[in-house]
Amino acid sequence: MSSEIDSSTLLSRASQLIDLARKAGADAADAVVVRSRSQSVSVRLGKVEGTESSESDDFSLRVFIGQRVASVSANPGFDLQALAERAVAMAKVSPEDPFACLADEANLSRSYPDLQLLDTTEVSSEMLREAGLAAEAAALAVKGVTNSSGAGASAGMGGLVLATSHGFEGSYMASRFGHSVSVIAGEGTGMERDYDFDSRLYYAELDDPSEIGRRAGERVIKRVNPRQVPTGKDVTVIFDPRVARGFVGHIAGAINGASVARKSSFLRDRMGQQVLKSGLSITDDPLIVRGPSSRPFDGEGVSGERLVMIEDGILKHWFLSTSTARELGLETNGRGVRGGTAVSPSSTNLALEPGDISPEDLIRSVGNGFYVTELIGHGVNMITGEYSRGATGFWIENGELTFPVSEVTIASNLKEMFMRLTPANDIDRKFGVAAPTFAIEGMTLAGR
Numbered sequence: 368m369s370s371e372i373d374s375s376t377l378l379s380r381a382s383q384l385i386d387l388a389r390k391a392g393a394d395a396a397d398a399v400v401v402r403s404r405s406q407s408v409s410v411r412l413g414k415v416e417g418t419e420s421s422e423s424d425d426f427s428l429r430v431f432i433g434q435r436v437a438s439v440s441a442n443p444g445f446d447l448q449a450l451a452e453r454a455v456a457m458a459k460v461s462p463e464d465p466f467a468c469l470a471d472e473a474n475l476s477r478s479y480p481d482l483q484l485l486d487t488t489e490v491s492s493e494m495l496r497e498a499g500l501a502a503e504a505a506a507l508a509v510k511g512v513t514n515s516s517g518a519g520a521s522a523g524m525g526g527l528v529l530a531t532s533h534g535f536e537g538s539y540m541a542s543r544f545g546h547s548v549s550v551i552a553g554e555g556t557g558m559e560r561d562y563d564f565d566s567r568l569y570y571a572e573l574d575d576p577s578e579i580g581r582r583a584g585e586r587v588i589k590r591v592n593p594r595q596v597p598t599g600k601d602v603t604v605i606f607d608p609r610v611a612r613g614f615v616g617h618i619a620g621a622i623n624g625a626s627v628a629r630k631s632s633f634l635r636d637r638m639g640q641q642v643l644k645s646g647l648s649i650t651d652d653p654l655i656v657r658g659p660s661s662r663p664f665d666g667e668g669v670s671g672e673r674l675v676m677i678e679d680g681i682l683k684h685w686f687l688s689t690s691t692a693r694e695l696g697l698e699t700n701g702r703g704v705r706g707g708t709a710v711s712p713s714s715t716n717l718a719l720e721p722g723d724i725s726p727e728d729l730i731r732s733v734g735n736g737f738y739v740t741e742l743i744g745h746g747v748n749m750i751t752g753e754y755s756r757g758a759t760g761f762w763i764e765n766g767e768l769t770f771p772v773s774e775v776t777i778a779s780n781l782k783e784m785f786m787r788l789t790p791a792n793d794i795d796r797k798f799g800v801a802a803p804t805f806a807i808e809g810m811t812l813a814g815r
Contacts, residue, residue, distance in 0.1 A: 374402070374528045374538035377424060380447070381530040384428050387451035389532060393430035393458065395469050397531040399666070399705050401425045402540065405523030408495040410503060412515055418492055427708045430454045434463040438708030466694045469667065474689075474699060475535045476670035479663035483656050484541035485524065488570040495520040502548040502576035502583075509550075509584025511591065516549035516560060520576070527666065527705065535668035541661075544570045548580050552587040559771075561587035561741075567797065568657055586740075589761070593773035595815040596737070596762055602812040603736035604777055605729065605763070608795060610742050611719070611802035617781060618649060619714045619800070620749055622676055624685035624702075628694045633752035633782060634682065641680045643785050646722075649677040651686070653701065653715035660715045660799035664701070667710060671701025676717075686712040718801040722790040726804040729791045731766035737812060738763055739777065752781035776813040783809065 381398035388396040406420040428450060429438040437457035441450055503518035526540035547564035563583035565574040606614055626632035634642055643649070652673035655661050664670050667689055676684045685695070688703030688710050704713040730738065743757030755778040761768040784807050791804040 374400075374526070374540070377402075377528045378530060378536055378538055381426070381528055382536065384426070384447050384451055385530055385532050387448050388428060388430045388455060391452045391455040393432060393451075393455050393532075395431040395532045396429060396454075397469060397529065397667075398426065398428050400528035401427070401705065402526045402528065403523070404525070405521065406490075406492060406495065407519060407521035408492055408499055409517055409519040410496065410499040411517040413500065413503070415496055416517065420492075426450075427705070428454050429708060430458050431467065431469070432458045434465055434467070435459065435461045436464055436467040437461050440708055466690045468689060468693065469531055469533060470669050470689045470699060470703075472533045474701075475531070475533070475668045476537065476664040479537065479670055480654065482539075482654065482658065482661045482663055484539065484568060484661060486542040486544075486569040486571075488542075490522040490544065490570060495522065498546050498576040499548075502546055502580040503550075505577040505580030506548050506550040506584040507580075509581060509588060511552050511588035512550050512584045513554060513558075514551040516551060516562075518548035518580070519546075521545045522570070527662075529664075529666070529668055531668055537664055537668060539663050542568055542570075544568075544573055546573055546576045546579050548576075548583045550583050550587050553591045557592060559587055559590040559593070561590060566659075568659060590759070590771045590773075593759065593771035594762075595774050596772055596812070598814050599812045602777075602810050603733045603806055603808045604810045604812070605733060605736060605738045605804060605806045607738065607740045607760070608793065608802060608804055610739055611805055612798060612800045613742065615649070615717060615719045615800050615802045617747060617749070618677075618719070618785070619686070619717055621781070622682065622685055624687040624691040624695055624697075624712050626749065627685055628691055631750050633750060637682050638685070640682060641786075642682045642782075643677050643680040644788055645680045647677070647680050647788065647790065648675055648720045649717070650674070650720060651676050651702075651714050651717050655716050658716040659797060660717075662715060665703040666705035667699070667703040669699055669701040669703065671715065674700060686714055688712040714800070716796070716799060716801070718794065718796060719790060719803065719805070721792045721794040721803040722805075724789075724791055726791040726793050729789065729804060729806055730763055730768065733763050733806060734766055736763040736806075737761075737772065737775070737777070738768055747781070754779050754781050754784060774814075778811045778813065779807070779809065
Protein backbone atom coordinates (compact mmCIF):
# COMPACT_ATOMS: atom_id res chain seq x y z
CA MET A 368 0.00 0.00 0.00
CA SER A 369 2.78 2.46 0.88
CA SER A 370 4.28 2.21 -2.62
CA GLU A 371 0.90 3.07 -4.12
CA ILE A 372 0.52 6.12 -1.88
CA ASP A 373 4.07 7.48 -2.24
CA SER A 374 3.95 10.00 -5.09
CA SER A 375 7.57 11.21 -4.94
CA THR A 376 8.64 9.29 -8.06
CA LEU A 377 5.69 10.62 -10.05
CA LEU A 378 6.35 14.16 -8.82
CA SER A 379 9.99 13.88 -9.89
CA ARG A 380 8.92 12.61 -13.30
CA ALA A 381 6.42 15.48 -13.69
CA SER A 382 9.14 18.00 -12.82
CA GLN A 383 11.48 16.44 -15.39
CA LEU A 384 8.74 16.72 -17.98
CA ILE A 385 8.38 20.44 -17.32
CA ASP A 386 12.15 21.00 -17.57
CA LEU A 387 12.23 19.23 -20.93
CA ALA A 388 9.28 21.28 -22.18
CA ARG A 389 11.07 24.49 -21.24
CA LYS A 390 14.23 23.33 -23.02
CA ALA A 391 12.12 22.50 -26.10
CA GLY A 392 10.83 26.07 -26.26
CA ALA A 393 7.84 26.38 -23.91
CA ASP A 394 7.49 29.65 -22.01
CA ALA A 395 5.58 27.90 -19.22
CA ALA A 396 4.18 24.46 -18.48
CA ASP A 397 2.49 22.26 -15.93
CA ALA A 398 2.37 18.50 -15.60
CA VAL A 399 -0.27 16.53 -13.76
CA VAL A 400 -0.71 12.89 -12.90
CA VAL A 401 -4.22 11.69 -12.09
CA ARG A 402 -3.91 8.58 -9.92
CA SER A 403 -6.59 5.92 -9.61
CA ARG A 404 -6.81 2.55 -7.82
CA SER A 405 -10.11 0.69 -7.56
CA GLN A 406 -11.70 -2.71 -7.03
CA SER A 407 -15.35 -3.70 -6.99
CA VAL A 408 -17.55 -6.77 -6.73
CA SER A 409 -21.14 -7.04 -8.03
CA VAL A 410 -23.58 -9.77 -6.99
CA ARG A 411 -27.11 -10.76 -7.91
CA LEU A 412 -29.39 -13.37 -6.35
CA GLY A 413 -26.65 -14.67 -4.12
CA LYS A 414 -24.00 -15.11 -6.82
CA VAL A 415 -21.03 -13.02 -7.90
CA GLU A 416 -21.67 -11.45 -11.30
CA GLY A 417 -18.47 -9.53 -11.71
CA THR A 418 -15.18 -8.59 -10.10
CA GLU A 419 -13.17 -5.62 -11.35
CA SER A 420 -9.83 -4.16 -10.44
CA SER A 421 -7.97 -1.29 -12.06
CA GLU A 422 -5.14 1.11 -11.49
CA SER A 423 -3.69 3.93 -13.54
CA ASP A 424 -1.38 6.91 -13.43
CA ASP A 425 -2.39 9.17 -16.31
CA PHE A 426 0.08 11.92 -17.22
CA SER A 427 -0.89 15.20 -18.87
CA LEU A 428 1.48 17.96 -19.97
CA ARG A 429 0.24 21.45 -20.79
CA VAL A 430 2.62 23.94 -22.44
CA PHE A 431 2.34 27.63 -23.24
CA ILE A 432 4.12 29.61 -25.94
CA GLY A 433 2.94 33.20 -25.71
CA GLN A 434 -0.84 32.98 -25.95
CA ARG A 435 -0.72 29.57 -27.61
CA VAL A 436 -1.36 26.43 -25.58
CA ALA A 437 -1.35 22.70 -26.22
CA SER A 438 -1.86 19.63 -24.06
CA VAL A 439 -0.87 15.99 -24.49
CA SER A 440 -1.55 12.90 -22.40
CA ALA A 441 0.28 9.63 -21.91
CA ASN A 442 0.39 6.51 -19.76
CA PRO A 443 3.39 5.51 -17.61
CA GLY A 444 6.43 4.33 -19.55
CA PHE A 445 6.34 7.07 -22.18
CA ASP A 446 9.46 8.86 -23.44
CA LEU A 447 9.67 12.14 -21.51
CA GLN A 448 11.60 14.08 -24.11
CA ALA A 449 9.46 12.93 -27.03
CA LEU A 450 6.27 13.93 -25.20
CA ALA A 451 7.65 17.36 -24.27
CA GLU A 452 8.80 18.05 -27.83
CA ARG A 453 5.47 16.92 -29.24
CA ALA A 454 3.55 19.25 -26.92
CA VAL A 455 5.72 22.23 -27.84
CA ALA A 456 5.38 21.48 -31.56
CA MET A 457 1.59 21.39 -31.17
CA ALA A 458 1.54 24.66 -29.26
CA LYS A 459 3.50 26.45 -31.99
CA VAL A 460 0.73 25.80 -34.52
CA SER A 461 -2.24 26.22 -32.16
CA PRO A 462 -4.53 29.28 -32.37
CA GLU A 463 -4.02 31.93 -29.72
CA ASP A 464 -6.12 31.75 -26.58
CA PRO A 465 -6.09 35.09 -24.73
CA PHE A 466 -7.25 33.55 -21.46
CA ALA A 467 -5.15 30.36 -21.22
CA CYS A 468 -2.44 30.62 -18.56
CA LEU A 469 -1.01 29.11 -15.43
CA ALA A 470 -2.27 30.36 -12.10
CA ASP A 471 -0.58 33.56 -10.96
CA GLU A 472 2.46 32.72 -8.86
CA ALA A 473 1.11 34.84 -6.01
CA ASN A 474 -1.97 32.59 -5.82
CA LEU A 475 -0.06 29.30 -5.54
CA SER A 476 -0.31 27.31 -2.36
CA ARG A 477 3.00 27.25 -0.48
CA SER A 478 1.72 24.98 2.29
CA TYR A 479 -1.50 23.12 2.80
CA PRO A 480 -3.21 21.21 5.60
CA ASP A 481 -3.54 17.47 6.06
CA LEU A 482 -7.27 16.98 5.46
CA GLN A 483 -7.16 13.29 6.43
CA LEU A 484 -8.56 12.17 3.09
CA LEU A 485 -6.84 8.79 2.91
CA ASP A 486 -7.87 5.62 4.76
CA THR A 487 -5.26 2.92 4.16
CA THR A 488 -7.54 0.07 5.30
CA GLU A 489 -6.92 -3.00 3.14
CA VAL A 490 -10.22 -4.30 1.79
CA SER A 491 -10.11 -7.68 0.08
CA SER A 492 -12.34 -8.85 -2.74
CA GLU A 493 -13.80 -11.38 -0.28
CA MET A 494 -14.82 -8.53 2.07
CA LEU A 495 -16.45 -6.74 -0.86
CA ARG A 496 -18.26 -9.90 -1.91
CA GLU A 497 -19.60 -10.50 1.62
CA ALA A 498 -20.80 -6.89 1.86
CA GLY A 499 -22.67 -7.12 -1.44
CA LEU A 500 -24.29 -10.42 -0.50
CA ALA A 501 -25.30 -9.11 2.94
CA ALA A 502 -26.92 -5.99 1.44
CA GLU A 503 -28.87 -8.03 -1.09
CA ALA A 504 -29.97 -10.66 1.43
CA ALA A 505 -31.28 -8.00 3.82
CA ALA A 506 -33.22 -6.32 1.02
CA LEU A 507 -34.74 -9.59 -0.22
CA ALA A 508 -35.76 -10.44 3.35
CA VAL A 509 -38.14 -7.46 3.43
CA LYS A 510 -41.68 -8.75 2.89
CA GLY A 511 -42.96 -7.75 -0.53
CA VAL A 512 -39.59 -7.57 -2.29
CA THR A 513 -39.76 -9.96 -5.23
CA ASN A 514 -36.44 -9.69 -7.07
CA SER A 515 -33.00 -8.13 -7.08
CA SER A 516 -31.38 -5.85 -9.62
CA GLY A 517 -28.05 -6.50 -7.95
CA ALA A 518 -25.81 -5.28 -5.17
CA GLY A 519 -22.21 -4.29 -4.97
CA ALA A 520 -19.31 -3.00 -2.94
CA SER A 521 -16.23 -1.05 -3.94
CA ALA A 522 -12.98 0.30 -2.57
CA GLY A 523 -10.44 2.58 -4.12
CA MET A 524 -8.34 5.68 -3.98
CA GLY A 525 -7.52 8.52 -6.30
CA GLY A 526 -5.44 11.62 -6.25
CA LEU A 527 -3.45 14.29 -7.99
CA VAL A 528 0.23 14.96 -8.54
CA LEU A 529 0.94 18.45 -9.88
CA ALA A 530 4.09 20.36 -10.82
CA THR A 531 4.33 23.74 -12.56
CA SER A 532 7.14 25.66 -14.20
CA HIS A 533 6.76 28.52 -11.74
CA GLY A 534 7.50 26.56 -8.63
CA PHE A 535 4.52 24.55 -7.42
CA GLU A 536 4.92 20.90 -6.48
CA GLY A 537 2.27 18.97 -4.58
CA SER A 538 0.28 15.76 -4.33
CA TYR A 539 -2.55 14.21 -2.37
CA MET A 540 -4.57 11.00 -2.30
CA ALA A 541 -8.12 10.31 -1.14
CA SER A 542 -9.84 6.99 -0.50
CA ARG A 543 -13.43 6.02 -1.28
CA PHE A 544 -15.51 3.03 -0.18
CA GLY A 545 -19.07 2.18 -1.13
CA HIS A 546 -21.97 -0.28 -0.69
CA SER A 547 -25.14 -0.35 -2.82
CA VAL A 548 -28.18 -2.47 -3.61
CA SER A 549 -31.17 -2.23 -5.97
CA VAL A 550 -34.31 -4.37 -5.62
CA ILE A 551 -37.79 -4.86 -7.12
CA ALA A 552 -41.23 -5.21 -5.58
CA GLY A 553 -44.46 -6.21 -7.29
CA GLU A 554 -45.09 -8.34 -10.37
CA GLY A 555 -45.49 -7.77 -14.12
CA THR A 556 -46.41 -4.24 -15.17
CA GLY A 557 -46.85 -3.35 -11.50
CA MET A 558 -43.17 -3.81 -10.67
CA GLU A 559 -41.34 -0.97 -8.94
CA ARG A 560 -37.63 -0.55 -8.35
CA ASP A 561 -35.70 1.33 -5.67
CA TYR A 562 -32.23 1.34 -4.18
CA ASP A 563 -30.01 2.53 -1.38
CA PHE A 564 -26.29 3.10 -1.02
CA ASP A 565 -23.57 4.62 1.10
CA SER A 566 -20.22 6.13 0.16
CA ARG A 567 -17.47 7.26 2.55
CA LEU A 568 -13.80 8.20 2.68
CA TYR A 569 -13.23 5.91 5.67
CA TYR A 570 -14.22 2.26 5.54
CA ALA A 571 -15.20 2.06 9.21
CA GLU A 572 -17.71 4.88 8.73
CA LEU A 573 -19.74 3.04 6.06
CA ASP A 574 -23.30 2.10 6.96
CA ASP A 575 -23.67 -1.61 7.62
CA PRO A 576 -24.56 -3.37 4.33
CA SER A 577 -27.51 -5.12 5.97
CA GLU A 578 -28.90 -1.75 7.03
CA ILE A 579 -28.50 -0.45 3.47
CA GLY A 580 -30.35 -3.51 2.17
CA ARG A 581 -33.17 -3.12 4.68
CA ARG A 582 -33.64 0.54 3.73
CA ALA A 583 -33.74 -0.33 0.02
CA GLY A 584 -36.36 -3.02 0.63
CA GLU A 585 -38.53 -0.75 2.74
CA ARG A 586 -38.32 2.02 0.16
CA VAL A 587 -39.38 -0.15 -2.75
CA ILE A 588 -42.41 -1.80 -1.14
CA LYS A 589 -43.88 1.62 -0.40
CA ARG A 590 -43.85 2.37 -4.14
CA VAL A 591 -46.04 -0.56 -5.21
CA ASN A 592 -49.40 0.22 -6.87
CA PRO A 593 -48.78 3.90 -7.58
CA ARG A 594 -51.48 6.22 -8.89
CA GLN A 595 -51.64 9.31 -11.01
CA VAL A 596 -53.03 12.48 -9.51
CA PRO A 597 -54.98 15.31 -11.17
CA THR A 598 -53.17 18.12 -12.92
CA GLY A 599 -52.67 21.18 -10.74
CA LYS A 600 -51.14 24.62 -11.29
CA ASP A 601 -50.27 25.71 -7.76
CA VAL A 602 -48.85 22.62 -6.10
CA THR A 603 -46.30 22.58 -3.26
CA VAL A 604 -43.64 20.01 -4.03
CA ILE A 605 -41.31 18.62 -1.37
CA PHE A 606 -37.96 17.22 -2.50
CA ASP A 607 -36.57 14.23 -0.63
CA PRO A 608 -32.86 14.81 0.26
CA ARG A 609 -31.80 12.35 -2.42
CA VAL A 610 -33.33 14.45 -5.21
CA ALA A 611 -32.65 17.71 -3.35
CA ARG A 612 -28.92 17.13 -3.86
CA GLY A 613 -29.43 17.01 -7.61
CA PHE A 614 -31.41 20.23 -7.48
CA VAL A 615 -28.59 21.97 -5.63
CA GLY A 616 -26.39 20.78 -8.49
CA HIS A 617 -28.50 22.98 -10.78
CA ILE A 618 -27.69 25.94 -8.56
CA ALA A 619 -23.99 25.07 -8.78
CA GLY A 620 -24.22 24.90 -12.57
CA ALA A 621 -25.90 28.28 -12.74
CA ILE A 622 -23.13 29.97 -10.73
CA ASN A 623 -20.24 28.23 -12.51
CA GLY A 624 -17.96 30.86 -14.02
CA ALA A 625 -17.49 28.83 -17.19
CA SER A 626 -21.25 28.93 -17.84
CA VAL A 627 -21.29 32.65 -17.10
CA ALA A 628 -18.42 33.26 -19.53
CA ARG A 629 -20.25 31.26 -22.23
CA LYS A 630 -23.47 33.16 -21.42
CA SER A 631 -25.19 29.82 -20.88
CA SER A 632 -26.42 30.50 -17.33
CA PHE A 633 -29.74 32.16 -16.53
CA LEU A 634 -28.00 33.83 -13.54
CA ARG A 635 -25.17 35.35 -15.60
CA ASP A 636 -26.33 38.94 -14.97
CA ARG A 637 -27.36 38.48 -11.33
CA MET A 638 -24.14 38.94 -9.35
CA GLY A 639 -24.87 40.93 -6.19
CA GLN A 640 -28.60 40.40 -6.57
CA GLN A 641 -31.09 38.21 -4.73
CA VAL A 642 -31.41 34.78 -6.34
CA LEU A 643 -32.65 32.71 -3.37
CA LYS A 644 -35.24 33.47 -0.73
CA SER A 645 -33.91 35.75 2.03
CA GLY A 646 -32.25 33.77 4.82
CA LEU A 647 -30.94 31.01 2.55
CA SER A 648 -27.26 30.38 1.90
CA ILE A 649 -25.15 28.13 -0.30
CA THR A 650 -21.65 27.35 0.98
CA ASP A 651 -18.64 25.68 -0.62
CA ASP A 652 -15.67 24.53 1.43
CA PRO A 653 -12.72 22.54 0.03
CA LEU A 654 -10.90 22.35 3.38
CA ILE A 655 -13.26 20.26 5.52
CA VAL A 656 -11.29 17.58 7.34
CA ARG A 657 -12.45 14.21 5.95
CA GLY A 658 -14.85 16.07 3.66
CA PRO A 659 -16.18 13.96 0.78
CA SER A 660 -14.95 16.43 -1.88
CA SER A 661 -12.17 18.15 0.04
CA ARG A 662 -8.82 18.95 -1.55
CA PRO A 663 -5.77 20.78 -0.18
CA PHE A 664 -5.24 22.58 -3.50
CA ASP A 665 -7.04 22.70 -6.83
CA GLY A 666 -5.98 21.48 -10.25
CA GLU A 667 -3.74 24.54 -10.72
CA GLY A 668 -2.00 24.51 -7.33
CA VAL A 669 -4.26 27.13 -5.73
CA SER A 670 -5.70 26.58 -2.26
CA GLY A 671 -9.35 27.48 -1.99
CA GLU A 672 -11.14 28.67 1.12
CA ARG A 673 -14.67 28.37 2.44
CA LEU A 674 -16.96 30.66 0.44
CA VAL A 675 -20.56 31.60 1.01
CA MET A 676 -21.52 31.48 -2.66
CA ILE A 677 -25.03 32.77 -1.97
CA GLU A 678 -25.48 34.63 1.33
CA ASP A 679 -28.89 35.50 2.73
CA GLY A 680 -30.23 34.92 -0.77
CA ILE A 681 -27.68 37.27 -2.44
CA LEU A 682 -25.30 35.89 -5.09
CA LYS A 683 -21.72 36.62 -3.95
CA HIS A 684 -19.34 34.44 -6.01
CA TRP A 685 -18.88 32.39 -9.16
CA PHE A 686 -16.89 29.15 -9.16
CA LEU A 687 -13.65 30.21 -10.84
CA SER A 688 -10.49 28.68 -12.26
CA THR A 689 -7.66 30.93 -13.43
CA SER A 690 -8.55 31.09 -17.14
CA THR A 691 -12.28 31.49 -16.45
CA ALA A 692 -11.58 34.23 -13.92
CA ARG A 693 -9.32 35.98 -16.41
CA GLU A 694 -12.06 35.89 -19.03
CA LEU A 695 -14.47 37.49 -16.56
CA GLY A 696 -11.94 40.05 -15.32
CA LEU A 697 -11.74 38.41 -11.88
CA GLU A 698 -9.34 36.37 -9.70
CA THR A 699 -9.50 32.59 -9.29
CA ASN A 700 -10.99 31.30 -6.05
CA GLY A 701 -9.25 27.93 -6.21
CA ARG A 702 -12.04 25.94 -7.85
CA GLY A 703 -10.09 24.69 -10.89
CA VAL A 704 -10.48 20.97 -11.66
CA ARG A 705 -8.40 18.93 -14.08
CA GLY A 706 -10.53 17.10 -16.61
CA GLY A 707 -8.27 15.30 -19.04
CA THR A 708 -5.94 18.02 -20.32
CA ALA A 709 -8.31 20.91 -19.52
CA VAL A 710 -8.95 22.93 -16.37
CA SER A 711 -12.47 24.08 -15.55
CA PRO A 712 -14.17 25.41 -12.41
CA SER A 713 -16.28 23.22 -10.15
CA SER A 714 -17.65 23.08 -6.62
CA THR A 715 -16.05 21.15 -3.74
CA ASN A 716 -18.08 20.41 -0.58
CA LEU A 717 -21.24 22.24 -1.63
CA ALA A 718 -24.19 22.67 0.73
CA LEU A 719 -27.59 24.29 0.78
CA GLU A 720 -27.55 25.27 4.43
CA PRO A 721 -30.48 23.90 6.46
CA GLY A 722 -33.47 25.70 7.88
CA ASP A 723 -34.91 25.32 11.38
CA ILE A 724 -38.01 23.17 10.70
CA SER A 725 -38.06 19.37 10.82
CA PRO A 726 -38.99 17.51 7.62
CA GLU A 727 -42.06 16.11 9.38
CA ASP A 728 -43.26 19.60 10.31
CA LEU A 729 -42.51 20.83 6.81
CA ILE A 730 -44.71 18.07 5.36
CA ARG A 731 -47.46 18.86 7.86
CA SER A 732 -47.32 22.54 6.94
CA VAL A 733 -48.00 21.72 3.27
CA GLY A 734 -51.43 20.21 3.89
CA ASN A 735 -51.87 18.74 0.40
CA GLY A 736 -48.98 18.41 -2.03
CA PHE A 737 -46.45 16.09 -3.64
CA TYR A 738 -43.37 14.49 -2.02
CA VAL A 739 -40.80 13.62 -4.72
CA THR A 740 -38.43 10.69 -4.26
CA GLU A 741 -37.16 10.26 -7.84
CA LEU A 742 -36.85 12.46 -10.91
CA ILE A 743 -36.76 11.25 -14.51
CA GLY A 744 -35.44 12.88 -17.67
CA HIS A 745 -33.25 15.91 -18.33
CA GLY A 746 -35.76 18.70 -18.86
CA VAL A 747 -33.69 21.54 -17.42
CA ASN A 748 -32.68 24.47 -19.61
CA MET A 749 -29.80 26.26 -17.88
CA ILE A 750 -29.96 29.21 -20.30
CA THR A 751 -33.59 30.10 -19.60
CA GLY A 752 -34.16 28.28 -16.29
CA GLU A 753 -37.13 26.32 -17.64
CA TYR A 754 -37.62 23.18 -15.55
CA SER A 755 -39.74 20.11 -16.42
CA ARG A 756 -39.03 16.64 -15.02
CA GLY A 757 -40.89 13.37 -14.75
CA ALA A 758 -41.37 12.46 -11.10
CA THR A 759 -42.42 9.71 -8.72
CA GLY A 760 -43.08 9.91 -5.00
CA PHE A 761 -46.00 10.14 -2.58
CA TRP A 762 -49.07 12.29 -2.32
CA ILE A 763 -49.32 14.49 0.76
CA GLU A 764 -52.83 14.70 2.18
CA ASN A 765 -53.72 16.53 5.38
CA GLY A 766 -50.04 16.85 6.18
CA GLU A 767 -49.26 13.12 5.88
CA LEU A 768 -47.61 10.96 3.21
CA THR A 769 -50.32 8.72 1.76
CA PHE A 770 -50.32 6.72 -1.50
CA PRO A 771 -47.47 6.36 -4.03
CA VAL A 772 -47.59 8.49 -7.19
CA SER A 773 -45.94 7.96 -10.59
CA GLU A 774 -46.20 9.08 -14.22
CA VAL A 775 -46.50 12.77 -13.40
CA THR A 776 -44.45 15.78 -14.45
CA ILE A 777 -43.48 18.76 -12.31
CA ALA A 778 -42.64 22.05 -13.99
CA SER A 779 -41.70 25.65 -13.25
CA ASN A 780 -38.76 28.01 -13.82
CA LEU A 781 -35.62 27.73 -11.69
CA LYS A 782 -35.61 31.49 -11.06
CA GLU A 783 -39.02 31.20 -9.41
CA MET A 784 -38.21 27.89 -7.72
CA PHE A 785 -35.14 29.37 -6.04
CA MET A 786 -37.24 32.19 -4.60
CA ARG A 787 -39.91 29.82 -3.26
CA LEU A 788 -37.64 27.27 -1.59
CA THR A 789 -38.03 26.44 2.12
CA PRO A 790 -35.43 24.04 3.61
CA ALA A 791 -35.86 21.66 6.53
CA ASN A 792 -33.14 20.95 9.11
CA ASP A 793 -32.13 17.39 8.15
CA ILE A 794 -28.96 18.00 6.12
CA ASP A 795 -26.52 15.08 5.71
CA ARG A 796 -23.02 16.28 4.84
CA LYS A 797 -21.51 12.90 3.93
CA PHE A 798 -21.91 13.66 0.20
CA GLY A 799 -20.04 16.21 -1.91
CA VAL A 800 -23.34 17.98 -2.52
CA ALA A 801 -25.40 18.27 0.65
CA ALA A 802 -29.01 19.40 0.96
CA PRO A 803 -31.86 18.97 3.41
CA THR A 804 -35.44 18.12 2.54
CA PHE A 805 -37.04 21.25 1.06
CA ALA A 806 -40.37 22.50 -0.23
CA ILE A 807 -41.03 24.61 -3.32
CA GLU A 808 -44.37 26.31 -3.65
CA GLY A 809 -46.33 27.14 -6.78
CA MET A 810 -45.21 24.39 -9.15
CA THR A 811 -47.29 22.93 -11.97
CA LEU A 812 -48.02 19.20 -11.76
CA ALA A 813 -49.17 17.43 -14.91
CA GLY A 814 -51.03 14.22 -14.10
CA ARG A 815 -54.17 12.62 -15.42
